[in-house]
Amino acid sequence: MTTLDPDIAARLKRTDDGLVAAVVQQHDTGEVLMLGWMDDEALSRTLTTGRATYWSRSRQEYWAKGDTSGHVQWVKEVRLDCDGDTLLVKVDQVGAACHTGDRTCFDADLLTPAPDGQPSDG
Amino acid sequence: MTTLDPDIAARLKRTDDGLVAAVVQQHDTGEVLMLGWMDDEALSRTLTTGRATYWSRSRQEYWAKGDTSGHVQWVKEVRLDCDGDTLLVKVDQVGAACHTGDRTCFDADLLTPAPDGQPSDG
Numbered sequence: 001m002t003t004l005d006p007d008i009a010a011r012l013k014r015t016d017d018g019l020v021a022a023v024v025q026q027h028d029t030g031e032v033l034m035l036g037w038m039d040d041e042a043l044s045r046t047l048t049t050g051r052a053t054y055w056s057r058s059r060q061e062y063w064a065k066g067d068t069s070g071h072v073q074w075v076k077e078v079r080l081d082c083d084g085d086t087l088l089v090k091v092d093q094v095g096a097a098c099h100t101g102d103r104t105c106f107d108a109d110l111l112t113p114a115p116d117g118q119p120s121d122g
Numbered sequence: 123m124t125t126l127d128p129d130i131a132a133r134l135k136r137t138d139d140g141l142v143a144a145v146v147q148q149h150d151t152g153e154v155l156m157l158g159w160m161d162d163e164a165l166s167r168t169l170t171t172g173r174a175t176y177w178s179r180s181r182q183e184y185w186a187k188g189d190t191s192g193h194v195q196w197v198k199e200v201r202l203d204c205d206g207d208t209l210l211v212k213v214d215q216v217g218a219a220c221h222t223g224d225r226t227c228f229d230a231d232l233l234t235p236a237p238d239g240q241p242s243d244g
Contacts, residue, residue, distance in 0.1 A: 008233055023145050023154055030152020032145055035208040047233060078234045081227040082220050086157040088228040098204050105203040106210040111130055111169060112200045 004044035012040070013084035019055060020085050024097070027076040027090040033097035034105040036065075038087065043078075050075050052091055071095040126166035134162070135206035141177060142207050146219070149198040149212040155219035156227040158187075160209065165200075172197050174213055193217040 002009070012020055019037040026033055036054040038046065042062055045053040052073035053064045066072030073091035080087055098105040124131070134142055141159040148155055158176040160168065164184055167175040171186070174195035178185045188194030195213035202209055220227040 011231070021143060021157055023157060025152075025154055030147075032147055032154065032210050035143055035145060035203065075234070077232065079228040080231040080233055081157065082222055082224070082230060083227075086227070087233075088154050100204050102204070105205075105208070106201040108204060109133070109202040110199065111202055111209075112197070 002040035002044055003048070004040040005047075008043070008080075009040055011080060011084050012043075014039070015085075017057070019057075020087055022052075022054065022087040022089050024052060024073065024089045024091055024093075026093050028092075031104055032106060033073075033091070033093055033103075036089075043087070046075055046089065047078060052089055066094060069095070069099075071097065073097070124162035124166055125170070126162040127169075130165070130202070131162055133202060133206050134165075136161075137207075139179070141179075142209055144174075144176065144209040144211050146174065146195065146211045146213055146215075148215050150214075153226055154228060155195075155213070155215055155225075158211075165209070168197055168211065169200060174211055188216060191217070191221075193219065195219075 014020055018039045022036045022038050024033045037057060039055045042053045042055045051064050052075055053062060056063045072094045075091055077090040078087055096103055102108060136142055140161045144158045144160050146155045146158060159179060161177045164175045164177045173186050174197055175184060175186045194216045197213055199212040200209055218225055224230055
């Protein structure tokens with residue numbers, strides 16, 4: 001049983017597993033920190049507790065970011081996209097977002113080397 | 123047959139449908155524009171043509187953003203996340219990213235009204 005607002009629940013377009021993608025962004029710098037997944041209950045907890053909470057597909061359990069690491073994500077704003085299958089969660093990230101210790105999950109693997117003499121915009 | 127660099131292909135962790143998620147961000151403002159999906163071929167085309175190209179799950183075809191709308195996404199940088207299932211594609215978006223005409227797919231549906239007196243950080 002989820003406690004998610006029925007008006008919001010009606011707008012979600014879920015995967016076969018009942019999930020929507022959640023793009024997580026640092027609210028002030030605009031850094032994209034990670035991609036997580038939420039079901040209705042995780043979204044409800046995110047909205048009501050003010051801490052970003054996900055459904056872990058690998059562990060099959062709810063996961064309030066920072067419970068073990070201390071790297072809490074305080075929710076500033078949540079938006080739903082035009083077709084209802086992706087959330088944009090703007091947060092204030094405490095410490096590193098990535099389990100590797102990197103600030104974001106996208107720091108380590110750049111697929112596009114900048115052409116010679118053209119600094120990347122990253 | 124995909125032309126994707128085998129070193130990159132080896133690092134991808136795909137869905138059962140052979141896809142990875144692509145978070146698309148305006149390179150200079152940091153706006154998150156949309157979430158798309160890419161298979162190996164779409165990623166290869168994105169990297170080699172410099173135009174963001176997706177696999178359309180609804181139409182089951184490749185889709186070079188802007189082909190019909192003119193709203194092209196010029197690729198500035200592509201990154202892969204720590205577990206290989208999500209790309210961050212930084213682009214220069216021509217016009218609107220969203221098919222509704224909005225600048226981003228997240229403009230229209232805010233789930234978190236800011237508490238009284240606390241302006242949102244959006």
